[in-house]
Amino acid sequence: MKSLSVNEKLAHNKYELDEDHPHIVVHQAVCEAECKIRACLFVCPANVYSEQEGKIVADWAGCLECGTCTVACPPQALHWEYPRGSFGIIYRQG
């Protein structure tokens, strides 16, 4: 089967985007002080996290809400909560 990029895969999903209400906020100071391995860059199935000019940036719109990053990142490095009611990923298959 032709392999798809992560972005192409996410494009097949249904999301209700909650504009202006990011449900993930990266606390750069904690990130930089406490994390050397930057696990968020490789554990996230949706490639939400990327490094831009040395800082970790969360492109939260594609988040699958699994919570893997909250376990992998140092405590307090992320403010991560579920999107507001009815927003975010909406599985049609599951």
Next chain:
Amino acid sequence: MSEEKLDVIVVGSGVAGCSAALLLARAGLRVALIERGPYPGSKNLSGGVLYGRVLHQIIPNFWEQAPVERFITNQVVTFLTEDSSISLDYKTEAFSQPPYNAFSVLRAKFDRWLGDQAEAAGALLVPGIKVDRLILDGKKVIGIAAGEEEMFAEVVIAADGANSFLAQQAGLRPRLPEEHVAVGIKEVIALPQDVIENRFRLNGNEGCAFNIVGSATQGIAGGGFLYTNRDSISVGLVIQLADLIERQIKVTEVFDHFLQHPFIDSLIKGGKMMEYGAHLVPEGGLRMMPRLFMDGMLVIGDAAGLTINNGFWVRGMDLAIGSAIAAAEAVIRAHESRDFSEQSLAFYHQKLSESFVMADLQTYARAPHFMQNPRLFTVYPQVLRDIFLGIYEQNARPNQHLMTIGRRAVQQNDLSLLDLLKDLWNGARAL
């Protein structure tokens, strides 16, 4: 939301939450079932095999109405190396008769139906509401808050999934340690019904479930799965997070590598990717189980860490339903005695301990540790490959006895006899 106090608030409409709400509503209690997604199942994802006998106890012959995909008649365990696959393919007619053994399900459809059953029994389904926090009076849980709104009940049942922020807030569980969780990644791939039935040798609504070990995960602790739905295939990986972090390999690349393995590719070729999802899997078993009850609150399902993986199968939904039954019994009894204290709700733990749920967690208590043995994912699939290559390859040279082939395969892969015996012994005890 109403100011009036309810008997029970169930947070989360997965199979645990829906089952609990259904049983409590049937018993005449006033129950709200709160779901953060727009409908039950919209946030839910699993590998997708439901061992259904326990659900049959509470909804007899549920498969006649429920949107199940296929009943599982073929259970396959496959070992992969980079260039080979070795499968143990078990098929029995016994699993093609009601009440069946297991079903493939797609949670966005199945949980929605189960939520409808809870609603039909009298539960108040409240979708689209994210519970932000518990409301406590001293050490007793008395309700939940969502944004500006509050809702009160005699007891709250946390069925809010693997991340269970409610169990964390209540202090029943610490932050999840990476050693005790795995990340599950899955694609649902559309294929015509007749292609699936021909490709997997299925008659009618029969279905197939593969558990896949070996180079599926490039040596990282974990495994793959592939299940047939009616006109799609669920294919995915479950990867232990601590091992992934140690190896620093991109999980999306591990998954693509798996999908491109010739064995997997041959099963999904021609299909069309429909949905891509991910979910956290609590894999610690008894060792990560939180406290399950406190004044005014119970924890069930994934939130309670109720999953088992023994290499042959992965279970979670049936354990979730088992915990919902035990929780419902405890809450109904507490309601009758008007006592929702910790001592009263301890009856939940007692019922759970008497049920197959805790019995199975105890039986497989060593499984999580055993399933981290790196030899399972690297050495053993290669030993098997070398044995079967030795058996089948005819190269115009004299063949060897199986004993010699086996000994050579063990030596070629630097497997010590001591490790082999140790693993056989531990495996037999763990699984």
